[in-house]
Amino acid sequence: MSALFGSCIIGQSGGPSAVINASVYGSIKAALDSGCITKVYGAANGIRGVLEERLYILDEENAAELELLKYTPSSALGSCRYKIAPPEIDDTDYKRILEIFKKYDVRYFFYNGGNDSMDTCSKISKYMAESGYECRVMGIPKTIDNDLVETDHCPGFASAAKYIATSFMEVYLDAHVYDVGMVTIIECMGRHAGWLTAASSLASEMGQGPDLIYLAERVFDMDKFLADVGRIYRDKGKCLIAVSEGIQYADGTFVSMAESSVTDGFGHAQLGGLAAILAAIVKEKTGAKVRSVEFSLLQRCAAHVASLIDIEESFLAGKTAVIAAVNGKTDMMVGFDCDRTNGYSCATKLIKLSDVANCEKKVPDEWINADGNGILRPYIDYALPLIQGETKLSKENGLPRFARLKKIQAK
Secondary structure, rough: OOOOEEEEEEEEEOOOOOOOOHHHHHHHHHHHHHHOEEEEEEOOOHHHHHHHHOEEEEHOOOOOHHHHHOOOOOOOOOOOOOOOOOOOOOHHHHHHHHHHHHHOOEEEEEEEEEEEHHHHHHHHHHHHHHHHHEEEEEEEEEEOOOOOOOOOOOOOOOHHHHHHHHHHHHHHHHOOOOOOOOEEEEEOOOOOOOOHHHHHHHHHHHHOOOEEEOOOOOOOOHHHHHHHHHHHHHHOEEEEEEEEEEEEEEOOOOOOOOOOOOEOOOHHHHHHHOOHHHHHHHHHHOOOOOOEOOOOHHHOOHHHHHHHHHHHHHHOOOOOHHHHHHOOOOOEEEEEEEEEEOOOEEEEEEEEEEHOOOOOOOOHHEOOOOOOEEEEEOHHHHHHHHHHOOOOOEEEEEEEEEEEEEEEOOO
16 A cells, blocks of 8 residues: 555543654654644643644654653653544544645644553544545554553553552662661552552562562452561561552442542543552551552653653554554554563564453462462563663753653644
8 A cells, every 4th residue: 555645643541651752753753754744733731732733743853852762751742541432422522623624735643552442442443434534543652551451561561560660669769778667659640440559569679679569460468468468577576568559349339439430531430549559558557667659640650660662662662553554553652572582582463453452451360379469570570671771861961861852742
């Protein structure tokens, strides 16, 4: 299939990461080099930027600033959590998107995000096809939660995992300074999937990891948790614990009291505060000194400790999406196929958006110990190769030099 001539829009959606901009830079660079993409636009705040006609002219940005995107955290174009309705229920948004696409001669649309974002991408792709408007739509994966299906792993996960493992090692050393007993509970992101919390086990490879790890994949039992903590505390005089923010009781309710009527744009409960809740309970039951730590946003924006593997693979994902679209592919997401047999290697592949949208990959049950409070070797072998290599982040006055885009708006 021949290349289409016309402009492209690149958008970012959902929670940011330390490397999501590396994917955007990969797609921008490939678009500029394509020979058939005539203009490169960035959607301000994801699909909202398209709907509200807020587009940045990315081909007018300074080339050196664009290159710095590889090492700049968060979403440089701005993100959103906006759920578009199925077109058969309400096609208002789709008509507006088509109107904008026609106005700016958009023949390529690249959307960078997680499973909800892939759902948005899939809906837009199908609507354009049904409307008879030729536009190639590609999903670029991103999620620190690592829960996209059909791909070995997701861009953003490795850097967040590296931050978590590093931070656990640092907290471990801090928590073992004093000659008095202490329990430390650290909360990691992960509503339904515990990939990030499990990354705390990588610190154990260095002898400075948690004593107990609780993932969202296993039902949480408060009595068993208190028994586990009490046993470790009695034996060691210290206890370091990793917990997923989304751990649930057997009836499906979140342990976190932060769950309320407050939800994000996709209807997901906003969680947080779990470590503090558990700390108060442990203190009451044991009388021990207890500290709670919530990594919160730090685990997804820690560019200073990003994995070089993650940066390069994220760049590759963005680049691959553009090249595939120019070569005629559409309605697909870029994924990874990896081999860990003799070292580590990674190749890209294309996955149907409909196979990814609204699906969720969890940590395999066989990678969690029988007691549900620890991680087994297969996870270590899976995750350890992904966190290798150091970022080439530039510094200025001793601080990181992140990209500074002009963000010239199209008119």
